[in-house]
Amino acid sequence: MFENAKAAFLQALRAKGVSPRTAVNYREAMDQLIGFLVSLDPALALEDIRPAHIRGFLAELRERGRCDNTVQCRFRALRTWFYFLEREGMVPSNPIKGVQAPIVHVHAVVPYTEDEVRRMMAAARHWPALALRDQMAIALLYNTGMRAGELCTLLVENVREGTVLVCGKGKRERWLGLEPVTARLLTTYRVGRDGRYVFGLSVTGLHQMIKRLAWRANVPHAHAHRFRDSYAVAFLENGGDLETLQTSLGHASIETTLRYVMYGRERRATEAQRKFAPFAQAG
Incomplete structure (x- = not known):
């Protein structure tokens, strides 16, 4: 019965037109839950699944060290x-209705320092055959804020002079501008290379x-x-506005983008604490 439920859902996803990566995420979630259930009871049927089974599966993910976002994604x-x-x-009742959504803790934004980025760019020279590719990937992540998946699926045909077209979550496309250094690096990297994708890297490979x-x-x-975080922080600190940053990052909700405003406020508050603390004034 598991195989029929899984096949019917994957067919529905294909009919809906979800991206291949999204389909893989769904398949992995189903396979992992089914594997967990089979380890408990090989004879367990689809209709026998209870909320406790799903809660047990989510708890095991956390015990294995999976991060909040991964657990929430699986849920x-x-x-x-x-x-x-x-x-x-296909089921007499819906067991997941009895399961609360996992809590996702929002961690503080920790951007790279400029020195850290320079050191990683310089480190690429230790692998000469890959140096330009690696430096190009870092430059794009750092200077556009694109997601890892967007970089790995960047098509050669979507590279224009000074801009690139990326496909983000929900197959939403958006144009991103390239500052001169990154644009020159990308042009240089593409000379003499063929293929449909700019990098030919998987997300895991990246x-x-x-x-x-x-x-x-x-x-x-x-x-x-962290490159995406670093871009967003630098964008605001250099005078960019929040609405444009939301568009640039491809956020569906402005609430997601606001966390970068909070980082700036917290950083300024920390600097003010150092400056106006009693001992600082006493000196």
Whole structure:
């Protein structure tokens, strides 16, 4: 029965036209839950799934060290699946209705320093065959704020003079401008290269590349999204407005973009604390 429920849902996703990456996220969530259930009871049927089973699965994800966003992503995928099964009459009741959505803790924005970015760019020279590609990837992430997935799926045909067209979440497309240094690097990198995609990197490959460069450059806690955070913070600090930043980042809600405003306020408050603290004034 699991196979029929899974196949029917994947077919519905294809009919809806979701992106291949979105379909993979749904499939992984279903496979992981089914694997968890089979480990509990190989004879467990689809109609036997209870809220406690799903809560147990989510708890196991946390025990294995999965981050809040991953757990929430799995929950949302499973919720969509079970509501589909309920509408199609494939389950007698919807077990996920009895499961509360996982809490996602909002962590403070920690952008890279300019020195950290320069050190990672310089570290690329230790792998000469990959140096220009790695430097180009960092330049695009840092100077446009594009997502890891958007960089990895960037098409050659969507590169224009001074701009690139990326496909974000929900297949929403948007144009991003390139400042002169990044534009020149991209033009240089593309000379003599063929292929449909600019980089030919998977998201996993991109993360591995960043970890490799960060290890060589001694930059802790490095990951692709920190470049996005760094771009957003720099954009506002350099005088950019919040609405334009929302458009640039591809945020559906302005609430998501507001966290970068809060970072600026907290940084200014910290500087003011140092300046106006009693001991500082006593000196």
